[in-house]
Amino acid sequence: MKEYIVKTSSRTEMIDIGHLVEDAVRYSGVENGVCTVFVPHTTAAVTINENADPSVRRDLMMELNKIVPYTDNYAHREGNSAAHIKSTLVGCSLSVIVQSGKLQMGTWQSVFLCEFDGPRSRKVWVYIGAGG
Amino acid sequence: MKEYIVKTSSRTEMIDIGHLVEDAVRYSGVENGVCTVFVPHTTAAVTINENADPSVRRDLMMELNKIVPYTDNYAHREGNSAAHIKSTLVGCSLSVIVQSGKLQMGTWQSVFLCEFDGPRSRKVWVYIGAGG
Amino acid sequence: MKEYIVKTSSRTEMIDIGHLVEDAVRYSGVENGVCTVFVPHTTAAVTINENADPSVRRDLMMELNKIVPYTDNYAHREGNSAAHIKSTLVGCSLSVIVQSGKLQMGTWQSVFLCEFDGPRSRKVWVYIGAGG
Numbered sequence: 001m002k003e004y005i006v007k008t009s010s011r012t013e014m015i016d017i018g019h020l021v022e023d024a025v026r027y028s029g030v031e032n033g034v035c036t037v038f039v040p041h042t043t044a045a046v047t048i049n050e051n052a053d054p055s056v057r058r059d060l061m062m063e064l065n066k067i068v069p070y071t072d073n074y075a076h077r078e079g080n081s082a083a084h085i086k087s088t089l090v091g092c093s094l095s096v097i098v099q100s101g102k103l104q105m106g107t108w109q110s111v112f113l114c115e116f117d118g119p120r121s122r123k124v125w126v127y128i129g130a131g132g
Numbered sequence: 133m134k135e136y137i138v139k140t141s142s143r144t145e146m147i148d149i150g151h152l153v154e155d156a157v158r159y160s161g162v163e164n165g166v167c168t169v170f171v172p173h174t175t176a177a178v179t180i181n182e183n184a185d186p187s188v189r190r191d192l193m194m195e196l197n198k199i200v201p202y203t204d205n206y207a208h209r210e211g212n213s214a215a216h217i218k219s220t221l222v223g224c225s226l227s228v229i230v231q232s233g234k235l236q237m238g239t240w241q242s243v244f245l246c247e248f249d250g251p252r253s254r255k256v257w258v259y260i261g262a263g264g
Numbered sequence: 265m266k267e268y269i270v271k272t273s274s275r276t277e278m279i280d281i282g283h284l285v286e287d288a289v290r291y292s293g294v295e296n297g298v299c300t301v302f303v304p305h306t307t308a309a310v311t312i313n314e315n316a317d318p319s320v321r322r323d324l325m326m327e328l329n330k331i332v333p334y335t336d337n338y339a340h341r342e343g344n345s346a347a348h349i350k351s352t353l354v355g356c357s358l359s360v361i362v363q364s365g366k367l368q369m370g371t372w373q374s375v376f377l378c379e380f381d382g383p384r385s386r387k388v389w390v391y392i393g394a395g396g
Contacts, residue, residue, distance in 0.1 A: 042372050049220050053208055055213075056216050081320065085328070090221070099259075109173075180357070
């Protein structure tokens with residue numbers, strides 16, 4: 001397992017971490033298997049989406065903030081319930097297939113860390129299991 | 133890894149691909165492990181839900197279209213931001229346990245490709261890793 | 265694969281099953297690999313979130329019930345379409361990295377079964393694949 005530290009700079013934001021995941025695949029030396037990306041946080045998430053037009057990310061964050069408003073008579077005293085809810089909706093783990101030592105993704109896909117309660121320093125864990 | 137091509141016929145739709153995933157499991161010859169289903173697209177997704185009553189799928193698509201409206205002052209010029217957002221909410225990868233050469237799912241479960249920006253031709257990638 | 269039975273007591277609820285997942289990891293004897301948690305139901309889900317303050321869970325269920333209302337002119341006759349939709353939004357499978365025989369999670373994270381159509385008796389399947 002390899003750990004990467006990612007610093008976020010806004011309250012909600014998507015950061016392209018595709019190069020980190022590819023680095024972990026190379027480092028592992030695994031030819032065929034599955035890459036697990038995991039964020040050990042409860043107010044962040046990991047997703048795959050388009051990395052070509054940055055407006056896709058902005059639209060995604062804008063709409064998620066509408067679907068789950070920052071304030072809504074939440075009981076949790078820390079004031080970040082919206083971030084916890086978005087974390088569960090998007091998810092904190094991902095599986096990507098590895099073949100011939102390369103991460104198998106679509107032309108427009110990349111892996112993104114989703115920050116929902118920033119700015120903070122976040123950990124991303126990547127593990128590549130050889131699949132036999 | 134096995135690739136399947138699925139043709140969709142509507143703007144948003146769920147297509148049962150359970151038989152394709154089962155085909156990949158048989159083809160792999162793996163007895164015990166994990167099956168990863170991955171859609172290499174940013175305006176589609178993959179999920180597991182009920183395959184008995186087709187109205188479940190229609191309700192699911194109807195409600196997702198309410199939660200994430202087609203138009204909402206999105207910045208992305210291609211006009212398919214809603215599809216990108218739904219792709220992240222549902223997710224593009226899935227893990228299913230394989231035991232004794234069989235996909236382990238509940239009685240009412242099947243795997244579905246979710247089309248959010250169709251009609252199109254979509255790819256589905258399935259990999260079965262032997263889990264030792 | 266190990267199967268656990270979890271009894272739920274409300275219509276919607278999150279139940280901490282972290283100890284069951286840890287039990288499965290110990291039982292497997294796997295040192296390094298990936299743990300797959302899978303719920304074989306179409307009106308339940310599995311997620312990772314905070315286990316410290318129970319109000320996080322209550323806020324999460326409250327907000328999900330707002331995003332996906334119980335009644336909304338759904339076509340599915342069984343009356344539990346909202347539960348099916350929430351199951352797809354949260355997801356029925358999860359992957360967690362295992363290192364040195366231990367589940368790798370963040371300080372505040374635990375695994376939760378999400379009940380969306382209870383009370384019922386639910387199955388949770390856990391499989392740990394050795395990752396080479």
